[in-house]
Amino acid sequence: MKILVTGGLGFIGSHTVVELQNKGFEVVIVDNCSNSSESVLDGITKISGKKPLFEKLDLREKEKVSSFFKKYQDIAGVIHFAASKAVGESVEKPLLYYENNIGTLVYILQELSKKQKASFIFSSSCTVYGQADKMPITEDAPVKVAESPYGNTKQMGEEIIADTCKVTPELSAIALRYFNPMGSHPSAEIGELPIGVPQNLVPFITQTGIGMRKELSVFGDDYPTPDGTCIRDYIYVVDLAKAHVVALERLLAGKNKENYEVFNVGTGKGSSVLEAIHSFEKVSGKKLNYKIVDRRPGDITSAYADTTKANTVLGWKSEYTLDDAMKSAWVWEQKIRD
Structure with missing residues (x-):
């Protein structure tokens, strides 16, 4: 077909x-x-x-x-x-x-x-x-x-x-x-290839981790969330x-x-920006250089999915954790820079 x-x-x-x-x-x-x-x-x-x-x-x-x-x-x-x-x-x-x-x-x-x-x-x-x-x-x-x-x-x-x-x-x-x-494919043969400055958080994290970017800006730590940073479903x-x-x-x-x-x-689980940073530090063994800056206009506080319909009606469910996905993103980043 x-x-x-x-x-x-x-x-x-x-x-x-x-x-x-x-x-x-x-x-x-x-x-x-x-x-x-x-x-x-x-x-x-x-x-x-x-x-x-x-x-x-x-x-x-x-x-x-x-x-x-x-x-x-x-x-x-x-x-x-x-x-x-x-x-x-x-x-x-x-x-x-x-x-x-x-x-x-x-x-x-x-x-x-x-x-x-x-x-x-x-x-x-x-x-x-x-x-x-x-x-x-x-x-x-x-x-x-x-x-x-x-x-x-x-x-x-x-x-x-x-x-x-x-x-x-x-x-x-x-x-x-x-x-x-x-993330990227486990084989590291394909992955995210942002042209110019990344629009998404994770490639910005990995590019900072490998030294392409001087530091990562975290936009706001005063949101009504457990650690004050925005929450997303990765x-x-x-x-x-x-x-x-x-x-x-x-x-x-x-x-x-x-x-x-x-x-x-989605995964049905929300993770904050700081949790994503800590996940990177955990899987890479590297300390990430980041700083808290002012909020960015247009950013919403929180967004994560109820996946009940996809799980039950579609018969699909996410299998991998944030750490799994972050590790694949880091392996990919190292490969493309080499």
């Missing part, structure tokens, strides 16, 4: 390609390499023993998207990762984000709507919840007004998919709202990748109860 993975050379996409190939799927990757590298194909091939098909393509070009689907008419499902993802950049370049994240989604859904049957997995985010009213966050928590154009594209993306599914019974879709992905990227495969298999087997479903994907 042939599966299209857009953004399949990226951090989460590449790990998902590995898990798909491990399950016997034939994978076609589409990526424009704006935030990734073709060299990731080598890592995927080393791990899985099979090189996925690859098409370098910018999904903003509608005619090329249409030509792609004419070429690959036997695609049974799509896992859609391709999107711009930096919150700060989205505030500075909102039109880029709306074109890249919304336009491309629309073009893919238009092509899938022409098929007799299609399955679609959307890479969504816990940012849709904003600062939730209570923890842990369930799928029934209200979607808050987005704090950034990036967050808004995830909300709008979900709405577009839901609206399309209402009028397209041939299309089945699942939106996975995931929390804070981290999920190991391999666990997250497996969730995408399980969700896809649910749709392909026709086990979905509705043709549009939503699941939280």
